[in-house]
Amino acid sequence: MIRNLLNDKPTKLFVIFTSFFVANALIAECIGGKLFSLEQVFGLTPHKFSLFGESGLSYTLTAGVLLWPLEFVMTDIVNEYFGPKAVRRISYIAVALISYAFIMFLVAMSVPADSWWLGSKAADGxxxxxxxxxxxxxxGMWIILGSLTAFLVSQIVDVTVFHRIKKRTGDKHVWLRATGSTVVSQLVDSFIVLFIAFKLGNNWSWQRVLAICMVNYSYKFVLAVALTPLIYLLEHQIERYLGHDVAKKMKAAAMGKEHPYEDPITND
Incomplete structure (x- = not known):
């Protein structure tokens, strides 16, 4: 039974997708405390601008945005082949394991530090x-709460928008449902994390929350469009791996249509 399960290609794909999804989300959370200048990445001088009456803005972003767009790409791929129930399941797993990781971080910070270790990097500043x-x-707890809430809600929004578009377009226009669901869910994600972490947690003004939200979202929007070809590339590779017939049955099952993919163990 285990051998059949491990040799089943759709099962192996789901395990790989889930593992990458959770690992990517956890890494994004861990590196999210660093801010970087997007302009300087491209060798440009940061340009200050105003939005919604908030001045002094620039494209200073959290390092987490380097990885979060890949979560939405993976969400669309899982949605396409395994359906919304699978997306929700791996999202809940990711949130549970990220929460567990932060609890362990708290424990690690609380245990007494060795005296030698405390000054071991003094020569390095x-x-x-x-x-x-x-x-x-x-x-901060507000940032963690905001980030996890935004992640979970935006995943649900992504799934919903994706399937509503797919019901209208069928198997055509992959770019529309993938990009459309991502740009909507990224807006939700950008707003919720700032609202919880900084409006509720740090009493920011509404204009500052909205201004920074739109700065972050403009970056995510451009990246969502730029990553659209990756969706097609991944789908092409997946269909080569699964075979056209199996991939077609999985897509039909993901939409709740007839002739779903039959599991090799349970045949259902």
């Missing part, structure tokens, strides 16, 4: 390793 460790892993 880090006089207190405990302070450095806490600064990296000790994100």
């Amino acid at each position: 880090i006089p207190n390793m405990q302070t450095a460790f806490t600064s990296i892993f000790g994100q």
Whole structure:
């Protein structure tokens, strides 16, 4: 039974997708405490601008945005072949494991530090390793709550929009349902995380929340469009791996249509 399960190509794909999805989300959360200048990545001088009356804005982004767009690409792929129930399941798994990781970070920060370790990097300009460790892993609770809530809600929005578009377009216009669902869910994600983390948690003004939300969203919007060819590439590789007939049955099953893919173990 186990051998049949492990040799089943759709099952192996789902395990790979779930593993990447969870790992990518956890890494994005861990590196999210670093801010970087998008302009400087391209060798440009940061340009300050105003939006909604909020001045001094620039494309300063959290390092987490380097990875989050891949989550939405993976969401669309899983949605296409395994359906919304599978997306919700891996989203819940990701949130549970990220929450577990942050609890373990808290435990690690709380245990007494060895005296030798505290000053072990003083020569490198880090006089207190405990302070450095806490600064990296000790994100504020409002940020953690905002990020996890935004992630979960945006995943549900992505699934809903994706399937509504697919019901109208069928198997055509992959770019429309993939990009359309992503640009809507990314807007929801950008707003919720800022609202919870900084409006509720730090009493930011509405204009500041909206201004920074639109700055972050404009980056995510452009990236969502730019990553559209990746959807086609992944679908092409998946269909080569599964075979056209199996892929077609899986897509039909994902939409709740007849002739679903038959599991090799249960035949249902």
